[in-house]
Amino acid sequence: MSESINVEVRPAKERDAQAIAQIQAAASQAAFKAQFPGEAMPEFDSLKKSQSTWREAIEFGDPQVLVAVVGGEVVGFTGFDRSRDPKTPATMGEIWALFVRPSHWGKSVGLALWDGARDELVEEGCTKVTAWVPLGYERALRFFDMAGFKREMTSIKTVLVGLTRIEEIRFKRDLK
Known part of the structure; x- marks a missing residue:
């Protein structure tokens, strides 16, 4: 059961970079352990x-970064901008990253971040958005399914995370 809390979403500031890096590491580790129980974490x-x-992304807005704040603490973030996929139209946005501190999973933080990113992408003229999600990360797959994204089954690709090969699938949805 999901517990909802009061989440403030705002543009990231350079001073948020440390919290963002820590959240990305913690969430990645938790997701990897769920996908590969008993295996060593990749570098x-x-x-x-x-x-x-x-810090550089925040400074230059590439990608744009929003943070989720609960009780004065940064507990999640999303990076988003135009799609990085080749041959996509300028109206295609992409969620480059969306991470929430594991202690705040299931508390609507990811949804608040998605809502903020969606609003910004629409304001910039994007009509569609994509996100690449590792196939084994069940929580992330469920999140994007519930957020109205559709899996593009022909898009599966293999990427390296450290020395570990992980398959990813592209999700896509309209922004209307």
């Missing part, structure tokens, strides 16, 4: 490198 970017990457 992810260091927190310092990840923090630097997100």
Whole structure:
């Protein structure tokens, strides 16, 4: 059962980069452990490198970043912009990242972030949006299903996360 809490969504500030990097690491680790129980975690970017990457993204707006704040604490974030997929129209947006601190899973934080990103993408003239999701990350797959995205079954691709190969599928939906 989902528990709803008061979530504020706002544009990220450079000072949020550390919290964003920590949330991404914690959520990635929890999702990986759920998908590959008993296996060693692949090497992810260091927190310092990840923090630097997100600070730069926030500074230059590439991608745009929103954070979810509960009780003054950043508990989730989303990065979004135009689609990075080749040959997509300028009206195609993409959710580049959407992560929530595991302690806040099931509390509507992801939905609040999605709502914020959707509003921004519509304001920029996007009419459709995509997201790439690892096939084994059941929580993320369910989230995008529930948010009205449709799986593009012919889009499955394999990506490397550290030394581990993970299959991803593209989700797509209209922004109307």
